[in-house]
Amino acid sequence: MHPFRAAVEARDESAVEAQLADNVVFTSPVAFAPYPGKAITAAILRGVLRVVENFHYVREIADANGRDHALVFEATVAGKQITGCDFLHFDEDGKIDDFMVMVRPLSAAQALAAGMAAEFERIKAEATAELERVAAQA
Secondary structure: OOHHHHHHHOOOHHHHHHOEEEEEEEEOOOOOOOEEOHHHHHHHHHHHHHHOEEEEEEEEEEOOOOOEEEEEEEEEEOOEEEEEEEEEEEOOOOOEEEEEEEEEOHHHHHHHHHHHHHHHHHHHHHHHHHHHHHHHHO
């Protein structure tokens, strides 16, 4: 089992964040533009854990060199069953530098979009606070 999968299934937010490269780009299934950076990606993933229920991976697919993974998941959002896939690319240090999510069916994707929209002010505030904390340490 990949460490990212183990961290997500354990709902270990710190371990999930530790798997992300600083320059990770997150592509959402419900937003047009991708989100660049570790702070916003980690905040989005925390938001997802607040919005979805019964999240679990059902399949893990990896390429031979280990740089690309597809993790198929199932969950419930607003009472709707959702199936999706996390497509992950890992940099030379083994950190996720590209993270794209796809989900189905449309009704569940719409429920996910609504749930994430309700969380987005909190997500932005968390990401901003993290960026400010990092800048203060620099």
